[in-house]
Amino acid sequence: MRPTGSAVTLAALLLVTACGGGSTPAGSAPAPGRSGFAPPKIDALQSVGTGEGQVNLVAWAGYVEDGSTDPKVDWVTPFEQATGCQVNTKIAGTSDEMVNLMRTGEYDAVSASGDASLRLIAAGTVAPVNTSLIPSYTDVFDGLKSKPWNSVNGVAYGVPHGRGANLLMWRTDTVKPAPDSWSVVFDPASPYKGKVTAYDSPIYIADAAVYLMATKPDLGIKNPYALDDKQFQAAVDLLKQQKQIIGEYWSDYTKEIQAFKSGDSVVGTTWQVIVNVAKGEKAPVEAVLPKEGATGWSDTWMVAAKAAHPNCAYKWLDHIISPKANAQVAEYFGEAPSNAKACQETADAKHCETFHATDEAYFSKVHYWTTPIAQCLDGRTGVTCKDYAEWTRAWTEIKG
Known part of the structure; x- marks a missing residue:
């Protein structure tokens, strides 16, 4: 069953305003979702010609390295030499910032996470x-293609860059026995x-939803990004309860490393790269993908609808997921590459094993970040799910 036109338009308005304000562009179509939303009608490039001389990118730190951070870390210069496309990069700190930067029309491509891609x-x-x-797309792992955050109705809206899980990390000298469940971070008597x-x-609300999927099956949560009123309130209540035992929230991974090294934090959510760096700096930590999942x-590298340099943008997309470059960025950032052949190019022969x-x-067992929208992403009809704007408001309330 397809939603009515008015319902679809409302969902689109809710989704677009969630990205940081503003109105829906004239002529835009409904927000995408698993149950039948159609995105605006925009044609894909039909051929790649000579590069325009430059490409303007919005990216996460560590994704577009040209040797200026570390002379030994450079996959941009070879691209520029091979294509004649000068790379200009704007580093964004959050998904919301990426969405707003792309809306200016000044950039050709973006490395969007799943909590931004549907909004774009x-x-x-x-x-x-x-x-x-x-x-290079041919060699991308099938497990990353045609997913809800990078495609709509079988149409690709970008190329996968890499992937990783949000893990549970703990100090082995303090947290005993070794945990295997998220209960260790949600127990009010911790x-x-x-x-x-x-x-x-705000996307951390999904972490609570994943835990509730396993511990309170009566809530009926099937997708941690598709939460109706009752399910959402249960996740919010759990996080408000958790707030009482939280020492600090983190968004800067270098600060989390320092917190675990000093002992200010002893258990919590993390990334594999944080685990590796912390261990390298002699912190007594381990991490696990808990039994409830994560x-x-x-x-996803995506191309602007009105890219001024589309040929260079396509050349960049092919380069960044090519075996050698994809291996370099995956190792430097600390994630699993998207190109299967990249595993043969990593300096550390065990990199792909370490990052699964x-x-x-x-x-x-990993529920990839996906933008919550009013149309329930688990396929339910006749019920409204909480969209990203609601998640953002709730997160502000949770933190107090």
């Missing part, structure tokens, strides 16, 4: 991507009160 598609900010024009940490973002991310690059059973 719904607003008509990005265009479908013709993957037949990107040779012996680690004041030293529990959690990710500082949230995670799979970033080929382990689909592992990633089947």
Whole structure:
């Protein structure tokens, strides 16, 4: 059953305003979702010609390295030399910032996480991507293709960059026995009160939903990004309860490393790269994908609908997911590459093993960040789910 036109338009308005304000662009179509939303009609590029001389990118830190951070870390210069496309990069700190930067029309491509990609598609900010024009796409893991956060009705809106899980990390000298469940960060009687940490973002509400999926099946949560009123309130209540034992929330991963090294934090959500760096700096930490599963991310390189340099943008997309470059960025950032052949190019022969690059059973337990929208992403009809604007308001309330 397809929603009525008025319901669809309302969902689109809710989704687009969730990205930081503003109105729906004239002529825009409904927000995408698993149950039948159609994105704005935008044509994908049909051929790649000579590069325009430059490409303007919005990216996460560590994704577009040209040797200026570390002379030994550079996959941009070879691209510029091969294509004649000068790379200009704007580093964004959050998904909301990425969405707002792309809406200015000044950028050609963006490395969007799943909590931004649907917003960009719904607003008509990005265009479908013709993957037949990107040779390296053939070798991308099937487990990353045609997913709800990077495609709509089988049409790709970008190319997968890499992926990772949000893990549970603890100090082995303090937290005993070794935990295997998220209960250690949600138990109000936790012996680690004041030293529990959690990710500082509205999308963290999904982490609570994942835990409730396993511990309160009567709530009927099937997708942690598709929460109706009752399900959402249960997640919010759990996080308000958790707030009483939180020492600090983190968004800067270097600060979380320091907190675990000093002992200010002893247990909480983390990324594999944080675990690796902390261990490298002699912190007594371990991490696990808990038995309930976890949230995670799979970033997507997307092309602006009105890109001024579309040829260079396509050339960049092909380059960043090519085996060598994809291996370099995956190792430097600390994530699983998207290109299967990248595993043969990593300096550390065990990189793909460490980051579970080929382990689909592992990633089947990972619920990748996806933008919550009013149309329930789990396929339900006749019920409204909480959209990202509601998640943002609730997160402000949770933190107090």
